[in-house]
Amino acid sequence: MESVHLISGSQPYVNEVVFDCGMLDDKKMVIKKICCIGAGYVGGPTCSVIALKCPEITVTVVDKSMDRIAQWNSDKLPIYEPGLDEVVRECRGRNLIFSTDIETAIKEADLIFISVNTPTKTFGNGKGRAADLKYVEGAARMIAEVATGNKIVVEKSTVPVRAAESILNILRANNRPGVSYQILSNPEFLAEGTAIDDLLKADRVLIGGEDTPEGHAAVEELCWVYEHWISRTNIITTNTWSSELSKLAANAFLAQRISSINSLSAVCEATGADISEVARAVGLDSRIGSKFLQASVGFGGSCFQKDILNLVYICECLNLPEVAAYWQQVIDMNEYQKSRFSTKVVESLFNTVSGKQITLLGFAFKKDTGDTRESPAIHVAKTLLDEGAKLHIYDPKVEPSQIVDDLTHPSVTEEPESVKNSITIHSDPYTATMGTHAIVLCTEWDEFMVLDYERIYKGMMKPAHIFDGRKILDHDRLIKIGFQVQTIGKRLARPLITRTWGSPYQA
Numbered sequence: 001m002e003s004v005h006l007i008s009g010s011q012p013y014v015n016e017v018v019f020d021c022g023m024l025d026d027k028k029m030v031i032k033k034i035c036c037i038g039a040g041y042v043g044g045p046t047c048s049v050i051a052l053k054c055p056e057i058t059v060t061v062v063d064k065s066m067d068r069i070a071q072w073n074s075d076k077l078p079i080y081e082p083g084l085d086e087v088v089r090e091c092r093g094r095n096l097i098f099s100t101d102i103e104t105a106i107k108e109a110d111l112i113f114i115s116v117n118t119p120t121k122t123f124g125n126g127k128g129r130a131a132d133l134k135y136v137e138g139a140a141r142m143i144a145e146v147a148t149g150n151k152i153v154v155e156k157s158t159v160p161v162r163a164a165e166s167i168l169n170i171l172r173a174n175n176r177p178g179v180s181y182q183i184l185s186n187p188e189f190l191a192e193g194t195a196i197d198d199l200l201k202a203d204r205v206l207i208g209g210e211d212t213p214e215g216h217a218a219v220e221e222l223c224w225v226y227e228h229w230i231s232r233t234n235i236i237t238t239n240t241w242s243s244e245l246s247k248l249a250a251n252a253f254l255a256q257r258i259s260s261i262n263s264l265s266a267v268c269e270a271t272g273a274d275i276s277e278v279a280r281a282v283g284l285d286s287r288i289g290s291k292f293l294q295a296s297v298g299f300g301g302s303c304f305q306k307d308i309l310n311l312v313y314i315c316e317c318l319n320l321p322e323v324a325a326y327w328q329q330v331i332d333m334n335e336y337q338k339s340r341f342s343t344k345v346v347e348s349l350f351n352t353v354s355g356k357q358i359t360l361l362g363f364a365f366k367k368d369t370g371d372t373r374e375s376p377a378i379h380v381a382k383t384l385l386d387e388g389a390k391l392h393i394y395d396p397k398v399e400p401s402q403i404v405d406d407l408t409h410p411s412v413t414e415e416p417e418s419v420k421n422s423i424t425i426h427s428d429p430y431t432a433t434m435g436t437h438a439i440v441l442c443t444e445w446d447e448f449m450v451l452d453y454e455r456i457y458k459g460m461m462k463p464a465h466i467f468d469g470r471k472i473l474d475h476d477r478l479i480k481i482g483f484q485v486q487t488i489g490k491r492l493a494r495p496l497i498t499r500t501w502g503s504p505y506q507a
């Protein structure tokens with residue numbers, strides 16, 4: 001039933017282990033209960049889909065946050081994700097449980113996912129770059145304290161290479177009789193806004209494990225879970241370290257494409273080329289492909305920046321400064337893009353936005369999510385607030401309290417009360433634009449493409465400006481309506497720009 005090929009080398013770093021998990025019904029698997037520690041953007045949707053596809057397995061998702069668990073058990077889930085409500089409604093109370101009783105869930109589980117957050121460290125060694133593994137460590141210590149019997153522990157969180165080794169050290173340190181562990185790496189590749197689809201039709205599932213008979217058996221157990229809905233050919237198995245590194249590599253490649261196209265968007269604006277035309281021409285080369293070539297105000301989200309910074313830090317620790325500098329540039333280019341766009345807004349508004357009313361359309365880091373982590377909208381808002389603007393913000397899914405939290409965070413302002421007095425959060429795009437000088441579009445929500453821009457224009461101060469940071473609007477039509485329009489990677493009808501008072505020039 002199982003075949004194992006050691007392809008090369010004797011070091012754990014270079015061994016590639018290939019398992020044949022065989023057909024689902026050939027197997028006698030023991031996983032009846034799964035526990036997932038961390039009920040966030042990954043733990044919640046992933047376990048909901050496992051519960052949906054594996055009705056014979058009981059899946060318990062636990063979190064130390066009582067609020068979060070209460071929301072998972074309510075009609076208003078803690079995260080917005082298309083298709084998630086339906087899956088949760090079908091499984092919750094059947095074989096999907098959300099609970100704060102972490103100990104019981106760990107004790108009863110055959111397999112435990114660690115799906116906790118791994119943010120960038122904000123202090124100490126590696127500050128601003130290394131991943132903070134305190135939550136992973138906390139979860140591992142909890143397992144070590146309460147586990148009984150044999151457990152398969154699965155790293156679902158994104159972690160540095162060789163993190164599994166540290167987790168195993170914590171788990172095995174207790175050395176209690178009758179307790180044994182296998183640790184697997186099974187990074188998650190879902191993107192927010194498309195999580196359910198990504199989970200149901202994953203391009204691949206990646207499982208890394210120890211190159212021992214027990215390790216192979218554990219890998220096979222997890223293969224079996226996924227084989228309920230993912231074809232065996234799309235489940236790939238590797239050694240643990242390759243699996244951990246592949247997750248960082250995938251995010252680094254994706255972000256690199258965005259920084260590459262964004263760097264060229266600056267060249268387009270300076271030359272008259274159009275970045276959409278360039279992206280299309282480049283992407284039609286089948287070796288390059290068309291995805292992730294959408295120029296934008298910059299990438300956001302909880303993963304890209306954090307994971308690349310982590311990769312940079314690992315390279316520095318491994319004494320590979322050239323490799324570290326190479327990937328750091330992806331982040332630097334993203335910072336440049338966010339600043340370039342924000343500066344363009346200020347310069348185009350006659351180089352002063354002090355006291356001006358400006359609308360931000362969209363605050364989430366991308367459409368179809370309410371998540372604002374590392375959203376470029378925060379950068380734009382900060383620049384405009386620092387320049388004295390009054391902001392009117394509308395986003396269809398972001399909670400108003402989240403916007404206030406983001407903009408009054410100490411990394412954004414030292415004067416939270418003044419910021420609170422400078423922002424108004426609207427529940428409707430038309431009131432958000434009424435009487436303002438400019439619209440800055442930060443998130444590519446579909447509904448922004450079909451707004452009544454004639455109505456909006458009538459209600460705005462003149463000249464009325466639109467800055468399309470996502471390239472989703474019909475610019476020719478907006479110009480015909482009377483707007484001054486600017487976007488990324490394309491020169492439009494020549495708006496009047498004043499870089500310094502008294503020296504107006506045409507962009």
Ligand SMILES: NC(=O)c1ccc[n+]([C@@H]2O[C@H](COP(=O)([O-])OP(=O)(O)OC[C@H]3O[C@@H](n4cnc5c(N)ncnc54)[C@H](O)[C@@H]3O)[C@@H](O)[C@H]2O)c1
Nearest residue numbers: 038039040041042063064116117118135138139157158188
């Ligand atoms: N968000 C994504 O789209 C995405 C996609 C792929 C991978 N990842 C990775 O998955 C991991 C989780 O990301 P997320 O976005 O779901 O994070 P999140 O912040 O939404 O959720 C993490 C949850 O873990 C809980 N938690 C932390 N320590 C705990 C403990 N000891 N016991 C119980 N609960 C605990 C927190 O309360 C929180 O609710 C990260 O490593 C991330 O890089 C995220």
Ligand SMILES: O=c1ccn([C@@H]2O[C@H](COP(=O)(O)OP(=O)(O)O[C@H]3O[C@H](CO)[C@@H](O)[C@H](O)[C@H]3O)[C@@H](O)[C@H]2O)c(=O)[nH]1
Nearest residue numbers: 188189190191192258292293294296299300301303365366
């Ligand atoms: O052509 C593009 C594609 C994306 N973006 C932006 O890039 C950011 C990230 O987008 P996306 O990757 O779609 O969302 P995430 O939820 O951050 O997902 C990424 O990060 C996850 C966490 O690790 C991984 O699991 C996913 O595979 C990976 O796509 C967002 O701000 C997007 O607007 C662009 O600017 N241009």
